[in-house]
Amino acid sequence: MTVTILPREKTSALFNVLTLLGSLLAGLVAVGIVFLLKGINPFFAIGEIFIASFGSAFGFQETLTKAIPLILIGAGLALAYRAKFWNIGAESQLLLGAVFATWVGLKLGPGLPAWAILPLMFLAGFIGGGLWGLIPAIFKVRFGINEVISTLMLNYIAAEFVKYLVVGPWKGETKYGYPYTDDLPDQAILQHLGSTRISVLMLIIAVSAALILAFLVYRTRFGYEIRVIGENPEAGRYAGINFFRTSLIMMFISGGVAGLAGVGELSSIHHHLSYPDTISAGYGFTAIIVAWLGRLNPGFSILSGLFFAGIIVGGDAIQMSMGLPATTVNVFNGLILIFLIAGDFLLNHKVRFQRRVL
Numbered sequence: 001m002t003v004t005i006l007p008r009e010k011t012s013a014l015f016n017v018l019t020l021l022g023s024l025l026a027g028l029v030a031v032g033i034v035f036l037l038k039g040i041n042p043f044f045a046i047g048e049i050f051i052a053s054f055g056s057a058f059g060f061q062e063t064l065t066k067a068i069p070l071i072l073i074g075a076g077l078a079l080a081y082r083a084k085f086w087n088i089g090a091e092s093q094l095l096l097g098a099v100f101a102t103w104v105g106l107k108l109g110p111g112l113p114a115w116a117i118l119p120l121m122f123l124a125g126f127i128g129g130g131l132w133g134l135i136p137a138i139f140k141v142r143f144g145i146n147e148v149i150s151t152l153m154l155n156y157i158a159a160e161f162v163k164y165l166v167v168g169p170w171k172g173e174t175k176y177g178y179p180y181t182d183d184l185p186d187q188a189i190l191q192h193l194g195s196t197r198i199s200v201l202m203l204i205i206a207v208s209a210a211l212i213l214a215f216l217v218y219r220t221r222f223g224y225e226i227r228v229i230g231e232n233p234e235a236g237r238y239a240g241i242n243f244f245r246t247s248l249i250m251m252f253i254s255g256g257v258a259g260l261a262g263v264g265e266l267s268s269i270h271h272h273l274s275y276p277d278t279i280s281a282g283y284g285f286t287a288i289i290v291a292w293l294g295r296l297n298p299g300f301s302i303l304s305g306l307f308f309a310g311i312i313v314g315g316d317a318i319q320m321s322m323g324l325p326a327t328t329v330n331v332f333n334g335l336i337l338i339f340l341i342a343g344d345f346l347l348n349h350k351v352r353f354q355r356r357v358l
Contacts, residue, residue, distance in 0.1 A: 002353075002354050002355075003351065003352070003353055003354075004351075004352040004354065005349050005350070005351055005352075006349065006350045006352065007348065007349055007350075008347070008348055008349055008350050011347060015347070016295070016347065019343045019344075019346060019347045020293075020295065020340075020343065022343060023339045023340045023342065023343030023344075024293075024336065024339070024340075026339045026342075026343075027335050027336035027338070027339035027340070028046060028336075030335045030338075030339065031046065031331070031332050031335050031336070032045075032046060034331060034335070038324070040322060040324075045318055045322065048314065048317065048318050048321065048322075049310070049311060049314030049315060049317070049318055049332075050310065050314055051314075052313060052314040052316075052317035052318070053309070053310035053311070053312075053313040053314040053317070054310055059313055059314075059317070061196040061197065061198060062197070062313045063306065063309045063310045063313045064196075064198050064203065064306075064309070065196070065197045065198050065269075065309075066281075066283075066309035066312050066313060067206075067305045067306045067308075067309035067310075068198075068199070068202045068203055068206045068261070068264055069094070069206075069261035069264060069265060069280070069283040069287075070283055070286060070287050070290050070301075070305035070308055070309055071206040071207065071209075071210055071290075071301050071302050071305035071306070072205070072206045072209055072210075072257050072258065072260055072261040072264070073090045073094065073257065073258045073261050073283055073284055073287035073290070074210075074287040074290030074291045074294060074298075074301035074304060074305050075206075075209055075210040075213045075214075075257060075291075075298035075299075075301040076090065076209075076213070076253065076254040076255070076256070076257030076258050076298075077090055077254065077258075077287055077288060077290075077291040078213070078217075078291040078294060078296045078297060078298045078300075078301055079213050079216070079217060079226065079250060079253060079254050079257075079298055080250060080251060080254040081230075081291055081292075081296050082217055082223075082226050082227055082230050082296050083226045083227075083229045083230040083246070083247065083250055084229070084230040084233075085137070085140070085147055085230075085247065085250065085251065085254075086147055086148045086151075087133070087136070087147065087151050087251065087254055087255075088147075088148055088151045088152045088155070088285075088288070089132070089133070089136060089150075089151030089152065089154045089155055089255075089284070090254075090255075090258040090283075090284035090285075090287055090288075091155045091158075091159075091276075091280060091282070091283070091284025091285060092132055092151075092154045092155040092157070092158030092159070092284070093129040093130075093132045093133050093158075093254075093255040093256075093258035093259055093262075093284070094129065094258045094259065094261050094262040094265070094279070094280050094283060094284050095158045095159065095161075095162050095262060095276055095279060095280065096128040096129050096131070096132040096158055096255075096259060096262070097125035097126065097128045097129035097256075097258060097259020097260060097261065097262030097263055098125065098128075098162075098259075098262035098263065098265060098266040098273060098279050099128060099161070099162060099165065099262075099273065100124040100125055100127060100128030100129075100259070101121040101122070101124050101125040101128070101259075101262065101263040101266055101267065102170070102181055102184070102266060102272075102273040103124070104117070104120050104121050104124040105117065105121050105184040105185070105188040105266075105267070106181065106182060106184065106185075108120060109121075109184060109185040109187060109188040110185050112187065113187055114187040114188070117185075117187055117188050118187075118188065118190070118201075118267070121188060121263055121267060122205075122260060122263050124263075125259040125260055125262055125263035125266075126256040126257075126259050126260055126263075127256065127259070128259050128262075129255040129256045129257070129258045129259020129260070129262060130251075130252040130253065130255045130256035130259060131252075131255070132154065132158065132255050132259075133251040133252055133254055133255020133256070133258070134248060134251055134252055134255070135150070135154060136150040136151045136154065136251070137247050137248050137250075137251035137252075138248070140247070141243060141244050141247050141248070142244075155284070158276070159276040162273065162275070162276045162279070163179070163275060163276065165181070165273065166179040166180060166181060166273055166274055166275065167179045170273065172272065175272075179274060179275060180272045180273065180274045181272045181273040181274075182272065183271050183272045184266070184267065184271050184272065188267060189267055189268075189271055190202060190264070190267045190268040192268070197268070197269065199264065199267075199268040202264040202268055205260060205264070206261075206264075206302075206305075207302055209257055209260065210298050210299055210301050210302050211298075211299055211302075213253075213257070213298035213299075214297060214298040214299030214300075216253075216298075217297070217298060222246070222249070225241045225246045226246060226250055228241060229241060229243060229246060229247070258284065258287075261283060262279065262280070265279055265280060265283075266279065281312070282330075286308055286312070286333055287305070288337070289304075289308060289333055289336060289337045289340065290304045290305045290308050291304075292337065292340045292341065292344070293307065293308070293336075293340060308333070311329065311332055311333065312329055315328055315329030315332055316329070
């Protein structure tokens with residue numbers, strides 16, 4: 001038996017949808033097998049995940065709360081992945097957005113009204129995340145350094161930098177020795193919807209950003225250049241596309257959007273800067289799957305972000321109700337990502353099995 005892999009030239013929209021659904025179904029089956037090996041009824045466990053996240057008012061509120069950063073970061077990552085720039089550093093870009101916004105909030109917040117300080121914090125967060133995203137872009141286009149390695153390493157550097165700040169120069173005088181900065185002033189805090197933890201402003205920003213980035217990718221010259229670079233870099237150079245400029249702008253936007261997510265987590269949820277794993281529950285990594293599930297279309301990140309936020313909320317619920325380890329959600333996410341990538345491979349390649357002739 002020989003296996004031949006050939007590139008698939010064109011696929012229909014129906015085939016794309018069926019491949020995506022098949023990948024998701026295969027991922028859920030694999031998750032079910034894991035539950036089965038743990039002695040848990042997989043239908044019951046998977047059902048509990050979706051009931052806990054979408055089946056009650058409280059669960060849906062938490063799902064929306066966690067969907068906001070996932071939509072933002074997933075949309076930004078989809079932009080970068082369109083250009084085949086494998087940005088694994090959204091977690092650090094989120095943190096740098098939170099750091100820049102913290103500085104603005106603490107230094108300028110006490111003297112400014114809310115209508116002035118909040119836009120400044122968002123601007124600072126976008127710049128912080130964007131500048132951090134520029135570093136691996138410069139490394140790649142100028143020195144040929146693999147962006148997977150550089151963006152991954154920058155995650156650790158940013159995390160250690162945040163730890164240094166909250167136990168060192170930015171340690172809050174009002175926090176009694178805890179590793180936090182002082183709380184932001186009231187005018188730098190985003191208001192919630194009623195008794196929920198949902199910031200309506202952040203929800204609007206997340207959905208708007210995803211739609212704007214989708215328009216950018218599919219309806220502008222810049223988006224066309226990004227897609228050409230991703231599909232055929234040599235053709236892009238032949239067509240006169242400035243690879244250096246396009247890559248830098250693309251990564252500044254991608255990192256900047258992740259920085260906005262950091263501002264939201266800071267100003268809406270925590271109100272002060274603290275340890276990295278407190279500011280972000282691994283949103284920068286989970287958003288990688290969000291971008292893939294959205295077929296690298298920033299607009300689809302709205303639905304895929306909501307889906308994975310539900311998995312996080314439901315996963316937390318079954319951890320407590322079934323006594324599962326804290327890594328359950330990571331296993332869930334990892335398996336689904338593997339099958340999504342496998343589905344993407346089959347979408348772009350034909351696999352033929354032929355009997356060997358003796």
